[in-house]
Amino acid sequence: MSFGIPPTIWLFAFFLGPLFLVWGLSFGEKQGIIRVAITGTLENYLRAVQPLYLQIFLKSFWYAGLTTFFCLVISFPVALAITFASYRWKPILLLLIILPFWTNLLIRTYALIAVLRTNGYLNDLFELIWQTADSGLRILGLGDWNLLGERFHRFELLYNNFAVVYGLVYVHLPFMVLPLYAALDRMDRSYIEASLDLGASQWRTFLSVIVPLALPGI
Numbered sequence: 001m002s003f004g005i006p007p008t009i010w011l012f013a014f015f016l017g018p019l020f021l022v023w024g025l026s027f028g029e030k031q032g033i034i035r036v037a038i039t040g041t042l043e044n045y046l047r048a049v050q051p052l053y054l055q056i057f058l059k060s061f062w063y064a065g066l067t068t069f070f071c072l073v074i075s076f077p078v079a080l081a082i083t084f085a086s087y088r089w090k091p092i093l094l095l096l097i098i099l100p101f102w103t104n105l106l107i108r109t110y111a112l113i114a115v116l117r118t119n120g121y122l123n124d125l126f127e128l129i130w131q132t133a134d135s136g137l138r139i140l141g142l143g144d145w146n147l148l149g150e151r152f153h154r155f156e157l158l159y160n161n162f163a164v165v166y167g168l169v170y171v172h173l174p175f176m177v178l179p180l181y182a183a184l185d186r187m188d189r190s191y192i193e194a195s196l197d198l199g200a201s202q203w204r205t206f207l208s209v210i211v212p213l214a215l216p217g218i
Contacts, residue, residue, distance in 0.1 A: 067168040071176040072218065074169070079180035079217070080210075083187070094181070097174050105171065112167055116157040123154045183217030184210070 026044050028036040047053065082093045100108060115121050130152040137148065157163060191213070195205040 063164060063168065066165050067172060068176075070165065070169045071173055075173060075176035075180050076214070078177050079184055079214075082177075082181050083184040097177050100174060108171070109167065112163075112170065113158065116163055116166065118154050118156065118158070120157070122157060126155065127152045180214055180217040183214045187213045 024038060025036050027040050027042070028038045029041055029043070031037050078097075082090060082097075085093055113120075117123075130148060134148050157166075187210070191209050192205055195209050196202070200208065
């Protein structure tokens with residue numbers, strides 16, 4: 001019982017406490033630059049249902065849904081690979097998943113800018129692929145057909161919806177991989193063997209056995 005007291009105090013002090021504080025301020029009116037007077041007004045709630053703010057809410061839910069979907073699609077194979085990896089490779093793979101937590105989020109954000117900007121590493125990779133494909137076409141005698149265009153046009157990958165979703169997926173991916181791995185690692189593998197022995201295909205086994213057992217991690 002005593003072991004649960006410190007986490008409970010921490011939860012109330014640094015999570016529920018600030019939430020109640022913000023909830024109380026929602027009934028206030030701004031007076032000056034930083035001062036808010038609690039007057040019991042409902043004007044802030046009426047403003048929240050205006051079309052502009054409703055559109056922002058819907059857009060936020062849309063981004064959250066997209067991020068969750070892509071995180072799940074990417075994380076499930078990764079978690080499966082870690083689960084069935086050898087005991088030698090499993091800690092190394094887990095370390096690679098946890099490693100981004102050791103770097104400040106602001107630093108990772110600026111690193112993404114370096115990757116996604118017009119003259120960034122990702123566009124450099126695309127240009128290298130384009131040059132390689134163009135050279136291959138010239139070797140095949142198809143260079144005059146101009147199949148890939150006269151020159152490579154760099155993509156605008158920053159300051160748009162793609163960059164937002166890409167950044168959110170990058171930041172939240174470990175939070176999907178680790179729970180999925182924890183759920184899959186506790187899985188009784190005899191269920192998989194029984195499914196395959198009874199004639200089920202690997203895809204059927206994945207959908208009927210592995211996915212239901214992984215639901216707690218999802």
